[in-house]
Amino acid sequence: MRLIKEKTHIDFLGPKRRKIALSLSLLFVIVSFASIATRGLNFGIDFTGGVLLEVGYSQAADIEGIRDNLAAAGFDDAQVLQFGEDTDVLVRLPPQGDAQPSEIRRQLQTVLESGGKTVDLRRVEFVSPQVGEELAEQGSLAMIFAMLMIFAYVMFRFQWKFAAGAVTALAHDVIVTVGFFSIFQLPFDLTVVAAVLAVIGYSLNDTVVAFDRIRENFFKLRGVSTEESMNTSINEMLARTLITGMTTLLVLVALLTLGGESIAPFSIALIVGIIVGTYSSVYTASATALLLGVDAQDLLEPVKDPSLIDDLP
Amino acid sequence: MNKFPAWLNILVLVIAVTGILLALPNIYGSSPAVQLAEKNGIPVSEEKLAEFVRVVEDSGVVAEASYIKDGRAVLRFSANDQGTALDALRDNFAKEYGVAPTLAPKLPTWLRNLGLNPMSLGLDLRGGVYVLLEVDMDTAVEARMSSYQQDFEDRLREARIRQRVDLDNGVITVRLTSEENTIAAREIIRKSDPDIIITDGADGRSLQVRMTDAQIKAREDLAIEQNITTLRNRVDELGVAEPLVQRQGSNRIVVQLPGVQDPTALDKILTATATLEFRMLDQSGDEPGSRRYPGRGDEPAAILKRKVIASGDQIIDAGFVFVEGQPAVSIKLDAAGGESMLVTTQNNLQKLMCTVFIETSRETVMRNGVEQQRTIKVEEIINCATIRGVFKNNFQITGLTQVEARDLALLLRAGALAAPVYKIDERTIGPSLGQDNIDKGAMAISVGFLGVILFMAVYYRWFGMIANVALFSNLVFIVALLSLLQASLTLPGIAGIVLTVGMAVDANVLIFERIREEIAAGQPPQAAINLGYEKALSSIADANITTLIAAVVLFAFGTGAVKGFAITLSLGIMTSMFTAIIGTRAIVNLVFGGRRLESLPV
Secondary structure, three states: OOOOOOOOOOOOHHHHHHHHHHHHHHHHHHHHHHHHHHOOOOOOOHHOOOEEEEEEEEOOOHHHHHHHHHHHOOOOOEEEEEEEEEEEEEEEEEOOOOOOHHHHHHHHHHHHHOOOOEEEEEEEEOOOOHHHHHHHHHHHHHHHHHHHHHHHHHHHHOOOOHHHHHHHHHHHHHHHHHHHHHHHHOOEEHHHHHHHHHHHHHHHHHHHHHHHHHHHHHHHEEEEOOHHHHHHHHHHHHHHHHHHHHHHHHHHHHHHOOHHHHHHHHHHHHHHHHHHHHHHHOOHHHHHHOOOOOOHHOOOOOOOOHHHHHOOO | OOOOOOHHHHHHHHHHHHHHHHHHHHHEEEEEEEEEEOOOOOOOOHHHHHHHHHHHHOOOOOOOOOEEOEEEEEEEEOHHHHHHHHHHHHHHHOEEEEEOOOOOOOOHHHHOOOOOOOOOOOOHHHHEEEEEEEEOHHHHHHHHHHHHHHHHHHHHHHHOOEEEEEHHHHHHHEEOOHHHHHHHHHHHHHHHOOEEEEEEOOOOOEEEEEHHHHHHHHHHHHHHHHHHHHHHHHHOOOOOOOOOEEEEEEEEEEOOHHHHHHHHHHHHHHOOOEEEEEEEEOOOOOOOOOEEEEEEOOOOEEEEEEEEEEEEEEEEEEEEEEEEEEEEEEEEEEEHHHHHHHHHHHHOOOOOOEEEEEEEEEEEEEEEEEEEEEEHHHHEEEEEEEEOOOOOOOHHHHHHOOHHHHHHHHHHHHHOOOOOOEEEEEEEEEEHHHHHHHHHHHHHHHHHHHHHHHHHHHHHHHHHHHHHHHHHHHHHHHHHHEEEEEEEEEEHHHHHHHHHHHHHHHHHHHHHHHHHHHHOOOOOOHHHHHHHHHHHHHHHHHHHHHHHHHHHHHHHOOHHHHHHHHHHHHHHHHHHHHHHHHHHHHHHHHHOOOOOOOOOOO
């Protein structure tokens, strides 16, 4: 069976398409940045610090009632959300200063149980703002560090123009994925950072496989333009790119729909990241390398010029 | 063409069998159990185990299995019997043994004898309490400085040098009356601590004393280590199976209590501190101010005099030693404590001196409907010994078990007070959520896995089926490695496995697409197989190494949940390289190799 024709000749990198693709990517990035700057991210308590309670009622929960009760008990800054099933409720509070966790926990439990309801405390988390800051710092550092390592690896295996192309595509993927979370104000927690890093790994995987083929074709297809040989390579790898993307998306959709509410942001980040990553490794990465003027010469062993040696003192 | 040498086939087979064996313990599930651990860490003997079983049987319950693991006795029960057995065992053995309810894997004996274990589950999957504590290092260092201050003051007074010793912001300033005294004082301080930094004051009549960076570091390490020891002992008292108390970074401690639902039990532990006091036994028993102290463990209670000869804050060093084959704690007192000890021992030869162990903890209580913090102080005699000679700063305390002596030495070494700790992160996961997470994770893996194998079978026909065998082996290998490494499986860890399932087929997709290309280019089937595997290799390697870089960075920077994801992702990438490249090739060679083929089912 085949997903696409055995031989495709889609012009991914024609000057006009290239421009459209790059402009589109640029637009995504700008929109993402704009949203992150103006709307910010809906950070989870992993980053902001605070208190989180996940509780299960035996009957459908009265969200409004719970909110009122909490406000009456002095927790007027509490967020109360339905979480998965209608019996499950998530309560979030900003950091509570010096108050003892056990005390707050007891107070919250009393409020939630008011009216003789039975409540199953499924998850209770207290995170100090200090830990949150550290995690945010570590997360950003990890992303930057991962990109640097990857740049180094691609430079070592290929050449700096390819490395620049790969890292541009990665930065694009990260920004757009994070932007997606900002635009839709999805909860951004630690698992999302993990997912974004996995996206970096995945998208790069895609890019590198394409580069590998480009290198092969640079030597095999003599007498064709760089653009054409890159285009052929992308076409040749298209089936693989789509199939792997599809199987990965398949499992991620399973994870999103069956894996439970707490892993949902993680699944969404990966799904968005993989779609964007697949797009970027087809368009952005190669187009950037092309923009930087990559050609077959770049991948040849540099010929030692004896005249240079003579010039040395 | 396309035949593996026999050794390679055998190697693949051996690896596959090992993987299956290591993963096998995970299919049996687990059931409620009770774990008994000797409080001093002495391994449980077979006879003792038989005794436990007997006691349980007397209570009308039969253990499904009983065995010793890592020196601890484990008795497994059916769900309803655990409570009865736990009570019976606690009633009979709680004094010498930590008796804790737990879950034990239902392994057949032969697997257990091989020392194999199922994966260990993270707290988000089994439920429990996670706490991250920060140790107040400044206070720990400050406390050490103030004991230096006290010590210098005492020593200089002893040498009849007039002085004023002040401590401010980590620097001790010693003011003296003359330059000769300054020189003498420097000598005395240098003798008391050869490493400490001593600088002359501008006026020539003062000295400034600071700890070296190495000393500060050592002090901090000690404070952490001491706190960990204390916490570990106290956590053991809670009766929790498999608790974890571990250092994280330079000044943090992680405490994990699987199965515990109420984190308030931990609060009591955290606020407790321990110290020692030395008092004389009141033989007449009616001296004014004398008081009765209970004994710790087998130690009898006794009436002790009011005067404290020396107390924990005067202890400047303590170590674990053996005295005549008995475990003991060597104590070194500061000048004032030493002086007092000297006078006492001179006047009380052949009399009994007792060591009192004092533990304070805080507890929240309800009083008239208002919550109040109450300090609970436990004072127990840990030993009474006859004074056989005169001693001053250095002496030993016996009458403790090896573990107690070692812990006490550690506790005392850093001054009596454990450095204060603050809770900066606390997470409690209920057991129902844990089970829910497991069920959902398993469901997601199964459905995702089924989807992928169906797709592969339809898309690549027989080659797809072979890739599916590899994919399944990959799952087995991940589980096998997780079981072997005993790395905790968390919910993000499960997500990592799911992601691996999706990505692991990539290598095979690359190979199979390449084989298709080679066939399209007119290569005969056998050559196409060979070329397909060969040419796809560099792409596969590059692709996996880059993903691995991301996973390793994630592991290095991540904490807790994220680490779990990084572990399964990295393991999955590595195992998938093996299964997708070598594993499938072995099967392809076995099925198609060395035959004349007209076409390939790819």
